[in-house]
Amino acid sequence: MTSFTKTSRGTDSAIHTSAHHVISDINPLIYGGFTEHMGRCIYGGLYDPENKNGLIDKNGFRTDVIDCMKELQVPVVRYPGGNFVATYKWLDGVGPREKRPKRPELAWQGTESNHFGTDEFMEWCKIVGAEPYLALNMGTGTLEEALAWVEYCNFDKDTYYANLRRENGHPEPYNVKYWALGNEVWGPWQVEQGTMESYAKKAHQWGKALKLLDPSIKLILCGKNGHSDWDRYVLQKAMRWADMHSIHMYTFDKEHYANATSPLAAERAIEITASLIDLARCDFDYEGYMTGHISTAPAHHHRPTICFDEWNVWDPARAPGYKGAEELYDVSDMLAVAVWLNVFIRQSKHIGMATVAQSVNVIAPLMTTASGVVKQTTYWPLLLFSRYMRGKALATHVCAETYTGRTFPEWLASTRDLPLLDVSAALSEDGWVNLAVVNIDEERDLETDVPTDSGANGEVQVYTVGGRQNGIRDNNTEENEKVSIHESTWDGKGGKFIFERRSFTLLRWKAQI
Numbered sequence: 001m002t003s004f005t006k007t008s009r010g011t012d013s014a015i016h017t018s019a020h021h022v023i024s025d026i027n028p029l030i031y032g033g034f035t036e037h038m039g040r041c042i043y044g045g046l047y048d049p050e051n052k053n054g055l056i057d058k059n060g061f062r063t064d065v066i067d068c069m070k071e072l073q074v075p076v077v078r079y080p081g082g083n084f085v086a087t088y089k090w091l092d093g094v095g096p097r098e099k100r101p102k103r104p105e106l107a108w109q110g111t112e113s114n115h116f117g118t119d120e121f122m123e124w125c126k127i128v129g130a131e132p133y134l135a136l137n138m139g140t141g142t143l144e145e146a147l148a149w150v151e152y153c154n155f156d157k158d159t160y161y162a163n164l165r166r167e168n169g170h171p172e173p174y175n176v177k178y179w180a181l182g183n184e185v186w187g188p189w190q191v192e193q194g195t196m197e198s199y200a201k202k203a204h205q206w207g208k209a210l211k212l213l214d215p216s217i218k219l220i221l222c223g224k225n226g227h228s229d230w231d232r233y234v235l236q237k238a239m240r241w242a243d244m245h246s247i248h249m250y251t252f253d254k255e256h257y258a259n260a261t262s263p264l265a266a267e268r269a270i271e272i273t274a275s276l277i278d279l280a281r282c283d284f285d286y287e288g289y290m291t292g293h294i295s296t297a298p299a300h301h302h303r304p305t306i307c308f309d310e311w312n313v314w315d316p317a318r319a320p321g322y323k324g325a326e327e328l329y330d331v332s333d334m335l336a337v338a339v340w341l342n343v344f345i346r347q348s349k350h351i352g353m354a355t356v357a358q359s360v361n362v363i364a365p366l367m368t369t370a371s372g373v374v375k376q377t378t379y380w381p382l383l384l385f386s387r388y389m390r391g392k393a394l395a396t397h398v399c400a401e402t403y404t405g406r407t408f409p410e411w412l413a414s415t416r417d418l419p420l421l422d423v424s425a426a427l428s429e430d431g432w433v434n435l436a437v438v439n440i441d442e443e444r445d446l447e448t449d450v451p452t453d454s455g456a457n458g459e460v461q462v463y464t465v466g467g468r469q470n471g472i473r474d475n476n477t478e479e480n481e482k483v484s485i486h487e488s489t490w491d492g493k494g495g496k497f498i499f500e501r502r503s504f505t506l507l508r509w510k511a512q513i
Contacts, residue, residue: 093117
């Protein structure tokens, strides 16, 4: 949560926060990843058995990718899609590889070998240290297939699919907690696109059956963008078995200011989705529904959180999906990703999970080559947030100038102020205040009052990405890493800090609590 005062040009900016102003817990699942059978995300990204440069382990997994995922402390990874899942047969991807069928892949117009499937993904997650999050096929798939997949992954009893897992060399259940009820079923690009009425009815019935099979699982409803009639209707009709409601959004603009401020549309979407969840709780009387009687009981205590399980900067014209969606991100995109992450911290009260789409090669912070991995500009804010922006979110008050030009989406400019300093703050468990600040201004450094409560001699740690040393269109390649983290310190004297133009900066100080 950030309160804001608009200032005139030439007036010093100011940021106020305190370790005493806790507003909500930060769920560590907001730093999740996403891997889909699309482009080079799986084959050539996670799994590269033909690599001749010593970059794979005994499983054929890319060790450099694993190292980066561990560095990012990725807590959960969504799989296998995405649009891919609407025709995916999970049974094709288990058992001996030589017996797995090749299938036409309709979402991205390829051929799926099924050489990487459920058991490989589970092993990869175990190595990375992430929890698996599986999406169910609600396109061509059936409830029977979905129940079988949950049984295969989670059952320890003497049942058919649990025994099949054992026959495939995996005696212990995987205990997969998170399961998505389909993906973007509302989309005209989907195989078996559905209406909100048909999806809500199906999701309710699937949810009931899946939780009868395994009451411990967490189910994620298929939402849209958080501010659509689909979201409203599906929540009102199918929330009974849901633990989270999924929304998706990608942002991008060719002009820097519209690009860097675009993620603020996601903040409005989160606020609206949270209201729709509360509306559904008020309107939907579960007791009356289940018994067939009208009830005057108070609203149900069950309150799903939001799962923002596809988010990122993506220009489909610059990086078409059918060509693998391999974006080359620049400093402007890095700033946009930092704003995205600020949004998740500010709205942490409502966010149960977020998974950046995607983790490797496909609109990703990591790009693999035959000889190594490139950490794109967007990798660095992800790393700093994952490393330090944990624990509890803190309230902030920001005084700054605003951007008043064209926005994407167009409605954004008329909905809220767009500060040139975008800010969030967190208090870590070990008592450090972490202040994340994006200076969107392309031309000007912004001198800013930043009172800290670290004491007169308290040193402030400074981590900067971008800034004066980088142009707005600088990017990282295998040959030249132009953008990375610059570390320094600030003595805090005078209480004024200069946030460099086109930079993301993280300030850290030990709080006096």
